[in-house]
Amino acid sequence: MALEFEKPITDLETRIAELKTYGVTSAVDMTEEIALLEKRLERLRLETFSTLTRWQRVQLARAAGRPTALDYIANIFTDYQELHGDRAYGEDAAIVGGLARLEGRAVIVIGQQKGRDTKENIARNFGMAHPEGFRKAMRLMDMADKFGLPLITLVDTPGAYPGIAAEERGQAWLIAQSIQKMTRLRVPVICTVIGEGGSGGALAVAVGNRVLILENAVYSTISPESCAAIIWRDAKEAEKAAEAMKLTARDLEKFNIVDQVITEPKGGAHNDPEAAMQNLKTALLEHLAQLEGLDESALIRDRAARFRKLGVFEEISA
Amino acid sequence: MTLERFFRRRPPQQKEGTSDDLPDLWGKCPKCNAQVYNKELEQNLRVCPTCGYHHRMPVKKRLEGLVDAGTFEQTSGKIRATDPLEFVDTEPYTARLERSRKKTGREGAVVAGRATMGGLKVMLCVMDFEFNGGSMGSVEGEEITRSMELAASEHRALILVAASGGARMQEGALSLMQMAKTTFALEELASLRLPYITVLTDPTTGGVAASFAAIGDVVIAEPDALIGFAGQRVIQQTVRQNLPEGFQRSEFYEKKGFIDAVIDRREHREHLTQLIAMLTNQPRPEVTALVIQADPPKPPRGGLFGRRG
Numbered sequence: 001m002a003l004e005f006e007k008p009i010t011d012l013e014t015r016i017a018e019l020k021t022y023g024v025t026s027a028v029d030m031t032e033e034i035a036l037l038e039k040r041l042e043r044l045r046l047e048t049f050s051t052l053t054r055w056q057r058v059q060l061a062r063a064a065g066r067p068t069a070l071d072y073i074a075n076i077f078t079d080y081q082e083l084h085g086d087r088a089y090g091e092d093a094a095i096v097g098g099l100a101r102l103e104g105r106a107v108i109v110i111g112q113q114k115g116r117d118t119k120e121n122i123a124r125n126f127g128m129a130h131p132e133g134f135r136k137a138m139r140l141m142d143m144a145d146k147f148g149l150p151l152i153t154l155v156d157t158p159g160a161y162p163g164i165a166a167e168e169r170g171q172a173w174l175i176a177q178s179i180q181k182m183t184r185l186r187v188p189v190i191c192t193v194i195g196e197g198g199s200g201g202a203l204a205v206a207v208g209n210r211v212l213i214l215e216n217a218v219y220s221t222i223s224p225e226s227c228a229a230i231i232w233r234d235a236k237e238a239e240k241a242a243e244a245m246k247l248t249a250r251d252l253e254k255f256n257i258v259d260q261v262i263t264e265p266k267g268g269a270h271n272d273p274e275a276a277m278q279n280l281k282t283a284l285l286e287h288l289a290q291l292e293g294l295d296e297s298a299l300i301r302d303r304a305a306r307f308r309k310l311g312v313f314e315e316i317s318a
Numbered sequence: 319m320t321l322e323r324f325f326r327r328r329p330p331q332q333k334e335g336t337s338d339d340l341p342d343l344w345g346k347c348p349k350c351n352a353q354v355y356n357k358e359l360e361q362n363l364r365v366c367p368t369c370g371y372h373h374r375m376p377v378k379k380r381l382e383g384l385v386d387a388g389t390f391e392q393t394s395g396k397i398r399a400t401d402p403l404e405f406v407d408t409e410p411y412t413a414r415l416e417r418s419r420k421k422t423g424r425e426g427a428v429v430a431g432r433a434t435m436g437g438l439k440v441m442l443c444v445m446d447f448e449f450n451g452g453s454m455g456s457v458e459g460e461e462i463t464r465s466m467e468l469a470a471s472e473h474r475a476l477i478l479v480a481a482s483g484g485a486r487m488q489e490g491a492l493s494l495m496q497m498a499k500t501t502f503a504l505e506e507l508a509s510l511r512l513p514y515i516t517v518l519t520d521p522t523t524g525g526v527a528a529s530f531a532a533i534g535d536v537v538i539a540e541p542d543a544l545i546g547f548a549g550q551r552v553i554q555q556t557v558r559q560n561l562p563e564g565f566q567r568s569e570f571y572e573k574k575g576f577i578d579a580v581i582d583r584r585e586h587r588e589h590l591t592q593l594i595a596m597l598t599n600q601p602r603p604e605v606t607a608l609v610i611q612a613d614p615p616k617p618p619r620g621g622l623f624g625r626r627g
Contacts, residue, residue, distance in 0.1 A: 160528075162548030162556050167566055170576045172523075172547040176501070176532035183502045199485070199494060200528040200547065207498045221485045221494045221525065226552065230487070231407040245490050246403045255402065257491050304502040308463070310495040311456030312402035316395075316425070 003059050009048060009267070012041045045266055052216075055239040057248045058224055060216040061195045065270040067277060069111025069154040070096060072194060075277040076284070077102055077109060083143075085136060089169065092133030093124045094157070095205075097140045102152065103285060108144035110137050110205055111154035114195070127196075128161035134174040134204050138181050150188040150288055153205045158223060160201030175204045182207035188291035188299060190284060192262070193217045193249075194269075209303045210287045211257065213249045214276065215264040219257065220247040256310060260287075347371050363583050363608075372540050372583055374520065377429045377446045380479060383608060384587050385433035385442070393468060394430035394443075399457045403490050411488040418449045426457035427482065430465040432474065436591035436603030441469035444479040445526070452482035454526055455489040459496025462530060466503035466514075475513040475594045480531040484524015497529035504530070513597040515590060518568065518577070519543050532576075536593055538586075539568035539577045546571075584608075 002010040016037050023030035052060070060066070073080050077100035085091045097110035112129065115121025129137075137153075144151040160171055182189060182205075191208035197219030213219060222230075227245060228237035246252075249261040262279050269276035294302060345354050350369035359366070363383045364373040375383075381390050405411040419425065427449035433440055443465045445452045462478070469476040485493035507514050516534030518527075520543035528547050531537075539545060546566035554561060564570050568580045581589055588605045595603050 172527035
């Protein structure tokens with residue numbers, strides 16, 4: 001389904017397709033018209049996607065049809081063996097993970113998984129994990145650490161689930177513990193925000209030596225809707241909130257919160273998933289190669305140093 | 319019509335600065351409605367003498383109540399917040415900051431410093447809810463991180479008293495990153511076997527609950543404090559059902575297994591000191607009791623409603 005601001009583009013695409021069929025079924029030569037429209041389409045795409053507002057990026061980050069963690073896993077990795085359960089309470093389908101190979105190299109991969117349709121979304125709780133999801137992630141982190149396998153995480157969640165049972169089972173504690181576990185891993189850790197990086201629920205699996213982000217992904221303390229609800233007492237002001245929050249990939253790059261912005265194909269990842277996946281794979285391989293030169297303690301120091309610098313303030317001169 | 323309602327309907331007659339100083343001397347406990355002599359409340363560490371309700375605690379009073387008299391030496395306050403996002407909502411972030419600074423006389427929501435407790439060397443971080451709801455921005459994260467580093471380098475146990483609504487929205491993902499930054503700094507303390515004890519007070523929620531506050535070696539909480547990850551309004555809107563009685567309170571989390579103990583504020587001084595002494599394998603220290611003066615004057619005849627100018 002096309003997003004609101006994509007509509008002029010998809011309308012034009014439909015018209016071109018119609019003309020093409022018409023050209024085939026009738027004797028009229030449409031080549032010139034089609035070429036003209038295609039040129040216009042190209043221009044329209046360029047205009048639309050070079051002037052995206054922050055709110056439009058939020059919509060792209062959440063777009064139906066945008067590749068999910070499992071799509072990336074299937075495409076970038078081979079030999080994926082999913083491992084289930086937290087060994088304490090249950091299985092949380094909002095977080096997936098297991099063993100896989102990246103260009104032959106065995107790794108542990110963890111992904112936050114949104115549904116690709118309504119049914120799957122319900123099963124996966126829209127990618128919003130409960131404590132058992134974070135516990136499962138921690139179990140996989142332990143496995144990476146124990147066997148010396150690099151850890152690759154794919155972040156895509158509106159946030160940790162704000163429900164009664166989740167709070168009862170210690171949502172805050174599990175997020176904190178997961179963050180802490182990531183600070184201690186003796187293996188290379190590369191985290192990529194592929195869609196929505198929603199607050200603590202995202203950070204719980206995003207404490208890496210490298211934190212990458214896709215061009216149209218977002219990462220923030222709070223969703224624009226919740227921010228708007230707090231400030232303007234109206235979730236409909238989300239567009240305003242998104243602007244104020246500076247939550248886009250390019251914004252985050254400015255504050256060193258992310259190390260690299262991974263280019264998406266024109267029109268966003270959902271318009272050409274293959275290309276988006278290839279770009280991410282290239283980046284992962286590059287960063288992994290850099291990190292594999294570091295020994296265990298150097299990896300921890302590198303990660304600590306990366307986060308130690310984050311924050312903006314000024315010293316008060318005495 | 320009851321007598322009380324009759325008086326409630328009267329327009330307020332007392333103005334500040336009049337000779338009638340009753341409003342300053344006496345207050346009412348929001349929990350049990352008992353009349354409380356304010357001075358007695360202060361001497362009781364702002365715990366209601368009748369029902370044990372824990373009123374919010376100003377940072378200065380908190381420190382006085384915890385450490386050996388006169389030993390606190392502040393180390394925080396050398397950095398100040400800027401406005402990296404140029405965040406404007408109903409007002410600019412800079413204006414909010416300015417207001418919090420005026421209100422509290424501080425640069426941020428964390429007060430940190432060295433002290434001794436029962437003679438033991440400690441480092442303390444106390445969050446100030448009065449500063450922008452105790453929210454955690456870059457300054458707060460940096461103050462806590464520096465305190466952890468200082469505690470490690472000076473070989474001090476660290477006590478952190480949390481009071482915060484969570485990460486500060488107006489600094490966006492920079493606030494979020496403080497959750498990880500502070501957690502990294504705990505590693506050095508851990509490797510030196512220095513205790514890190516957190517005290518959760520009302521409220522400890524959001525990104526603060528979901529990072530350094532939750533992972534103390536020992537986690538204690540004040541009675542009836544609101545604790546948790548998500549806010550109650552958000553949860554209610556999500557699940558569309560009423561929240562259970564006592565949900566997300568200290569006692570609730572103690573029962574669920576996430577808090578070591580719910581402890582009355584008046585016992586923190588003794589309790590924390592003994593914890594640190596045992597965790598660091600030192601002889602039992604003597605903790606001097608706080609002097610709590612007794613004999614508050616009797617309530618005015620007829621109570622608050624009985625006296626009219």
